[in-house]
Amino acid sequence: MASAAAPTTFSLLKTTASSSSTIRARASLLPVSSTGLRSTGLRRLGFSAADPVFGHHVASKIHSFGSGKASRAVVSMAKKSVGDLTAADLKGKKVFVRADLNVPLDDNQKITDDTRVRAAIPTIKHLIQNGAKVILSSHLGRPKGVTPKFSLAPLVPRLSELLGIQVVKADDCIGPEVEKLLASLPEGGVLLLENVRFYKEEEKNEPEFAKKLASLADLYVNDAFGTAHRAHASTEGVTKFLKPSVAGFLLQKELDYLVGAVSNPKRPFAAIVGGSKVSSKIGVIESLLEKCDILLLGGGMIFTFYKAQGLSVGSSLVEEDKLELATSLLEKAKSKGVSLLLPTDVIIADKFAPDANSKVVPASAIPDGWMGLDIGPESVKTFNDALETTKTVIWNGPMGVFEFDKFAVGTEAIAKKLAELSGKGVTTIIGGGDSVAAVEKVGVADVMSHISTGGGASLELLEGKELPGVLALDEATPVAV
Ligand SMILES: Nc1ncnc2c1ncn2[C@@H]1O[C@H](COP(=O)(O)OP(=O)(O)OP(=O)(O)O)[C@@H](O)[C@H]1O
Numbered sequence: 001m002a003s004a005a006a007p008t009t010f011s012l013l014k015t016t017a018s019s020s021s022t023i024r025a026r027a028s029l030l031p032v033s034s035t036g037l038r039s040t041g042l043r044r045l046g047f048s049a050a051d052p053v054f055g056h057h058v059a060s061k062i063h064s065f066g067s068g069k070a071s072r073a074v075v076s077m078a079k080k081s082v083g084d085l086t087a088a089d090l091k092g093k094k095v096f097v098r099a100d101l102n103v104p105l106d107d108n109q110k111i112t113d114d115t116r117v118r119a120a121i122p123t124i125k126h127l128i129q130n131g132a133k134v135i136l137s138s139h140l141g142r143p144k145g146v147t148p149k150f151s152l153a154p155l156v157p158r159l160s161e162l163l164g165i166q167v168v169k170a171d172d173c174i175g176p177e178v179e180k181l182l183a184s185l186p187e188g189g190v191l192l193l194e195n196v197r198f199y200k201e202e203e204k205n206e207p208e209f210a211k212k213l214a215s216l217a218d219l220y221v222n223d224a225f226g227t228a229h230r231a232h233a234s235t236e237g238v239t240k241f242l243k244p245s246v247a248g249f250l251l252q253k254e255l256d257y258l259v260g261a262v263s264n265p266k267r268p269f270a271a272i273v274g275g276s277k278v279s280s281k282i283g284v285i286e287s288l289l290e291k292c293d294i295l296l297l298g299g300g301m302i303f304t305f306y307k308a309q310g311l312s313v314g315s316s317l318v319e320e321d322k323l324e325l326a327t328s329l330l331e332k333a334k335s336k337g338v339s340l341l342l343p344t345d346v347i348i349a350d351k352f353a354p355d356a357n358s359k360v361v362p363a364s365a366i367p368d369g370w371m372g373l374d375i376g377p378e379s380v381k382t383f384n385d386a387l388e389t390t391k392t393v394i395w396n397g398p399m400g401v402f403e404f405d406k407f408a409v410g411t412e413a414i415a416k417k418l419a420e421l422s423g424k425g426v427t428t429i430i431g432g433g434d435s436v437a438a439v440e441k442v443g444v445a446d447v448m449s450h451i452s453t454g455g456g457a458s459l460e461l462l463e464g465k466e467l468p469g470v471l472a473l474d475e476a477t478p479v480a481v
C-alpha cells in the first residue's frame with residue numbers, strides 16, 4: 001500500500017523538451033530572436049493593449065514561449081490569418097465571420113457573461129476598420145428548429161456598444177431578407193444573422209446549406225474557437241465554397257496557447273488536471289504526460305487513483321472500471337520521468353451538500369460513509385511549492401466541488417497561486433470549462449496569460465486532436481519574424 005504521508009511522486013523532473021512531432025494540430029514553429037518577436041508578432045495578430053479582452057498583460061506575454069538560443073514561437077497554426085488581410089483585400093468586400101456567441105442568458109434574455117462577445121471584437125474591428133461589410137454568424141444553444149428563446153437578438157445591444165456602431169440584425173441566416181439587408185449594408189457595417197442552428201442542415205453540415213451561407217459573402221473568417229471541434233456547415237462546410245478562408249484573431253490565440261505554449265513550453269512545465277471523473281480526462285492526461293514535467297491531479301478523479309493504490313476512499317467518487325487505467329497512468333508518468341503529485345490530504349464531507357459536516361483527513365484515512373470533496377491544506381501547500389518552480393502552467397478542471405463554498409478552498413487557492421505566478425512572468429493557461437468559472441469566481445481572470453473560451457474544443461485540443469473548423473482553413477505561407 002502506498003504511503004499517504006507524502007505526495008505520490010515519481011522520478012525527477014525531465015529536462016529535455018518533448019518532440020513537437022506529437023502535435024497534430026499543425027503548429028508552425030518558426031525560429032525567432034529572443035527580443036524581436038513580441039511587438040511584430042502582436043501587430044501581426046492584431047492585438048493591442050486597448051482590446052477589451054486581450055489587455056496589456058496578455059499582449060505583452062504572447063509569443064514568448066521557449067527560452068534561450070533555441071527559443072521558438074508559434075507564429076500561427078500554419079493557417080492564413082485575418083491579420084494578413086489588409087484594406088486592399090477587404091475594402092467593400094462581404095466577409096462571412098463565424099463567431100461563437102453562444103453566451104449564457106438569464107430569464108429576461110440578458111447576457112450574464114459576455115466573455116465570448118468581447119473575445120469576438122478584435123477580428124470584427126479589424127474587418128470594419130478596413131472597410132469590409134461583416135456578415136456575423138453564430139449559434140446559440142442547441143435549438144431544434146426555430147426557437148425564439150435561442151434568437152441572437154439579445155446580442156445586438158452589447159455588440160453595438162463594443163463595436164461603437166449600430167449592428168443590424170436579420171431574422172434569418174439565409175434567403176432574400178438577408179440578401180436585401182446586405183445590399184444596403186455600408187462599408188464598415190455589421191449584419192448579425194439569426195441563429196444558424198435554426199436550420200437542422202447546419203449541424204448535419206449539408207453542402208447545399210453551406211453553399212447558401214457562402215453565397216452571401218466574398219471571403220470567410222472562422223473565429224469560433226468554442227465551436228471549432230464541430231464539423232458544421234458554418235464552421236467547416238462553408239470553407240469549400242469561400243476562398244480565402246482564414247483564421248480570426250481569437251482562434252489563433254487559442255491555438256497559440258493551447259497547442260503552441262503547451263507543446264513548446266518554457267520549462268519546467270506543470271499541468272494541473274482536476275474535474276469529476278478520470279474517464280473524461282484520460283486523453284488529456286495521456287497527452288499532457290508526453291509534454292509536461294510536473295502533473296498535479298485533483299478533483300473527484302483522485303479517489304480512483306487512491307483506490308487503485310489500495311487506499312480506502314469511503315463513499316468518494318470512484319470509477320471501479322478505471323482502476324487499472326489509473327495504475328497505468330501512474331506507471332506511464334514514472335516511465336516518462338514526469339513528477340506526478342496526488343493530494344496527500346483531503347476535505348471530506350458526510351453528504352454531498354453545501355451544508356455538509358466536513359473535516360480534513362490524510363488521504364489514507366477516509367472513513368466509511370464520508371466522501372472527499374476537496375484537496376486539503378497540506379496538499380495545497382505541496383502543490384503551491386511545486387508550482388513555484390515552473391515557467392508554464394496549464395490548468396483544466398477544479399480541485400474540488402467548488403460550487404459549494406465549503407469545498408472551494410483548494411480550487412480557489414490554485415487560482416490565486418496561478419495569478420501570483422502570472423505576475424512573476426510565468427505563462428498561465430486556463431484550459432476551459434469549470435476551471436475558467438473558478439478563476440472568474442476568484443476575480444483573477446484578467447491576470448492569466450490565457451483563458452480559453454472553449455470547453456469541448458479546448459479539451460479536444462489538449463487531447464491532441466485536430467479540430468475540423470481549423471483544418472478546413474487555408475494554409476498560411478510561413479513568415480519568419
Ligand atoms: N471530489 C469531487 N467529488 C465529486 N465531484 C467533484 C469533485 N471534485 C470536483 N468535482 C466536480 O467536477 C466538476 C467539474 O468536472 P469536469 O470534468 O466537468 O471539469 P471541467 O473539464 O473543468 O469542466 P467542463 O466539462 O465544463 O469542461 C465540478 O462540477 C465539480 O463539482
Ligand SMILES: O=C(O)[C@H](O)COP(=O)(O)O
Nearest residue numbers: 100102142226227455456
Ligand atoms: O458552448 C460551447 O461549448 C460551444 O458553443 C459549442 O456548443 P455545442 O456543444 O452546443 O456544440
